[in-house]
Amino acid sequence: MKYFILIPDGASDYKIPELGMKTPFQAARKPVLDCIVERSIVGTVSNVPEGMIPESDTANLAIMSYDPKIYSRGRSPLEAVAMGLELRDGDIAFRCNLVTLSDEGDYEHKIILDHSSDEITTPEAAELIHAVEKALGDDVRHFYPGVSYRHCLIWNNPPAYGDFMRPHDILGKEIAQYLPDEPYRSIMRESYEVLSSHPINEARRARGLRPGNSLWIWSPGGKPSLPSFYDKWGVSAAVISAVDLIKGIGICAGMKVIDVEGATGNIKTNFAGKAQAAIDAFMDGIQLVYVHVEAPDECGHRAEVENKVKSIELIDEKILGPVISYLDGCGEPYKILYLPDHPTPVSIRTHTSDPVPFLIFESDTEHRGPKTFDEDTAADSGLYIEHGHELMGSVVSEKALL
Numbered sequence: 001m002k003y004f005i006l007i008p009d010g011a012s013d014y015k016i017p018e019l020g021m022k023t024p025f026q027a028a029r030k031p032v033l034d035c036i037v038e039r040s041i042v043g044t045v046s047n048v049p050e051g052m053i054p055e056s057d058t059a060n061l062a063i064m065s066y067d068p069k070i071y072s073r074g075r076s077p078l079e080a081v082a083m084g085l086e087l088r089d090g091d092i093a094f095r096c097n098l099v100t101l102s103d104e105g106d107y108e109h110k111i112i113l114d115h116s117s118d119e120i121t122t123p124e125a126a127e128l129i130h131a132v133e134k135a136l137g138d139d140v141r142h143f144y145p146g147v148s149y150r151h152c153l154i155w156n157n158p159p160a161y162g163d164f165m166r167p168h169d170i171l172g173k174e175i176a177q178y179l180p181d182e183p184y185r186s187i188m189r190e191s192y193e194v195l196s197s198h199p200i201n202e203a204r205r206a207r208g209l210r211p212g213n214s215l216w217i218w219s220p221g222g223k224p225s226l227p228s229f230y231d232k233w234g235v236s237a238a239v240i241s242a243v244d245l246i247k248g249i250g251i252c253a254g255m256k257v258i259d260v261e262g263a264t265g266n267i268k269t270n271f272a273g274k275a276q277a278a279i280d281a282f283m284d285g286i287q288l289v290y291v292h293v294e295a296p297d298e299c300g301h302r303a304e305v306e307n308k309v310k311s312i313e314l315i316d317e318k319i320l321g322p323v324i325s326y327l328d329g330c331g332e333p334y335k336i337l338y339l340p341d342h343p344t345p346v347s348i349r350t351h352t353s354d355p356v357p358f359l360i361f362e363s364d365t366e367h368r369g370p371k372t373f374d375e376d377t378a379a380d381s382g383l384y385i386e387h388g389h390e391l392m393g394s395v396v397s398e399k400a401l402l
Helices: 031-037 058-065 075-082 122-136 183-193 199-206 229-233 244-252 273-282 295-301 304-327 375-380 390-396
Strands: 002-008 040-045 091-101 112-114 141-147 150-156 214-221 237-240 257-258 288-293 334-338 356-362
Touching: 002 058, 002 304, 002 390, 031 040, 031 273, 031 356, 040 375, 058 075, 058 141, 058 244, 058 390, 075 150, 075 199, 075 214, 075 244, 091 122, 112 183, 112 273, 122 199, 122 257, 183 214, 229 273, 237 244, 237 273, 244 257, 257 273, 273 288, 273 304, 288 304, 304 334, 334 390, 356 375, 356 390
Parallel strands: 002 288, 002 334, 237 257, 237 288
Antiparallel strands: 040 356, 091 112, 091 150, 091 214, 141 150, 334 356
């Protein structure tokens, strides 16, 4: 038995006026998905436990069968693991976004315009983070470049900290009331002084692109630890994603992590390359392949309605279709689990904790599913999984959904 898990991050949404009061799932042309849904188990699932923040670390931990209430320690430690960084005793990892703040006013009264600095390229971002490390790093804290706008601060025995605001939750707002306590506030302010006039940012402005002119520190956590996925389920597994967070979960769970050239974490990612990497993993004997696609989530954060629809269509055409064609030719049964981790509605540009639609397709079993896959048809099924970490067991074992 082979298992294909496909995660269109943040794809679930509310009905959108520009789409004729349809969701992106309802507006998208997705013939492959709508073909298999008619033979699938369909329902909704909550991947974010009540009282927890709807973040991708929480939701993807749940999908991979790890109860977030037990195993969630923040996203940055997982990203640090994927970056090859060793967390020692006393080390705390912090996510550092390269964000775009408005030029006007003093630091506290600037507006946060973009949590991703126009999806800054990884090489540009690396130069900026190196500049921050040179200016602000010391014996106990260091800044490390990651992918695009996503970076890491590791601080050994850092000063006490309270809550940190997620930058994608406050787009378009003045930052004063959302800044963290000292000394983290001062580090962010000083990063603006380092980055604002950096040659990389001057060049970006000249090209009409937003600068990465400040760090935004958030999501602290210590060294993560997860039980082995293979030990839990007796199934070998691989994970394919452009983002360090998902790779980090895979590493901690003992999964094989597969990098794909041209995987960017946005609408310009190498969709076809992810499909081929999944096929290659199956050919190498991996039983379960977990493919995560960040593009719909980024489109939601950026309020890009057309691109969110397009990302769902590209996932269908360039990932789901080719992988199914391969699996059909293998001569053995297979299962597909398809679901977003959480919604990222374009109307609010951030994550919500709402249940998401899912389907389980079994190649050797006929189920009676709806004609299309979307939020409404999934809800109409009446099947609701309250605890997302229990869903995987229904795919890789004989555990019943009800």
